[in-house]
Amino acid sequence: MCRTTDLRQAVLARNDDSARALRAELAARGTVAVNLLSSPGSGKTALLEAELALARAREVPVAALTADLATENDARRLARTGVPVQQVCTDGLCHLEAVMLRGYLAGWLPADTRVLFVENVGNLVCPAVYDLGETLRVTLAAVTEGEDKPLKYPTAFGLAQLVMVTKTDLAAAVGFDEDAFLGNVARVNPGVDVVFTSAREGRGVGTLLERALAVRDGAAAHRPVMAAAQAAPGYSPGGPLGESGAHAHSAPHPATAAGAGPRPHHEHEHEHGHGHGHGHPMVDRL
Template identity: 75%
Template sequence: MCRVVDLQQAVLAKNDATAHTLRAELSARGTTVVNLLSSPGSGKTALLEGELLLARQRGVSVAALTADLATENDAVRLARSGVPVKQVLTDGLCHLEAGMLGRHLEGWLPDDIRLLFVENVGNLVCPASYDLGESLRVVLASVTEGEDKPLKYPTAFGLAHLVVVTKTDIAEAVEFDEAAFLANVAQVNPGVEVLLTSARRGVGVGALLDRVTAVADGGPVHAPVMARQEHLHDHEHGTHTHTAASGAMAQSGS
């Protein structure tokens, strides 16, 4: 008798196990990982560059790993901050996975790094399902993307520990409805903090670093409601309970 195996569930289960191990290893060495997710063109590289520069000025030991399907443009840009930066080319894969991250950190990440920013592939679909072993998951959206973005991508926004709005300097020009956006975020992720930023004007630059540093110091982390929802999956050895996000991620917000 043949049994149908859900390959996607098997892949996610393997990734969750790898992420759990990676999180423990990085935590033991005092490194807090921040996973940045957004659509292409959201402005996360510009904001991250500002945060890295500020971290260096404050004497915070920080590094950045950036992922793209092609080109090293973002790594070259981020390297201007003077902190350790590494580019990962995914060869067409639309997201990073915990195993990939772990392999790229081996032999590269300095031992004294306190904060590691991971700029995921520009995509709000695939990356949302993969825990990278992060302590903080940040989802960014620019004012040009529309107020209903959280409703269109409920998994990405629903699993976020923090939401960042970018390019607020042009909010009026594109008629961005801030109240509507905040209401939509609250609908999919009640209680999550939202930061308003403009890398071009310097508005809010440093707020993300402040929040991440607080988490690194043992401060509280918002627990996404979706991360606590349990789903039943059928696996080869029977039915078991599995969280929408990894169990370790859910624990980090408790």
């Protein structure tokens, strides 16, 4: 048991080293990386496609790397926007790691790229605990997935610096309870922005691009506190990887601004010692 835990800690420690190096490399070239996490079928690719098309229309240099266990379907779809796209086939691996991302970007990422969108493998467990060297971490959930998604996956939602709700054009048909979802997000990540989107209707399209560009220009990304996530059933910082996605390693700390590395652990722990009198997260109903 202890040996397994030590091995997991060592794996994640190596990943953190690679993530710090990649974050510094991207910052030096003026590129901000956005890590997109969601379950399969959340509409992540459709929203990203709309964001890339908008960036192309606005002449903002962006690129996208999309990861799947198999097929290049998403890359072919995203490439239709005319922006540089790279497909990563993980061959069964359920998540991306920083060293993998660095390898795929080497010699490929255009020098003038302002925003790199990374579409992680469709999975809310393992990807949640791997820092990719991103500056902005975004977790998406479709209205069809249910209002309790944040409670079932507190690490993925608790570490998000932006939460996006997709497929809102289907909300009425599936009986989506917006207030219940917002309350559950607030339990695991008090104060995080929640944006409601519909790629089909164009609702909220552009928010992701604008947020990434703002962070690149020095705006602070939201700092999640993870207070409720740590108290959630199944979350065990010192235990093995469980259904919640908690790992036997301190959770990754996405950067707060372009080029900034993870915050020190003592600072993270200091936050946890305070109460957070937040109600619903800040909501942007574009």
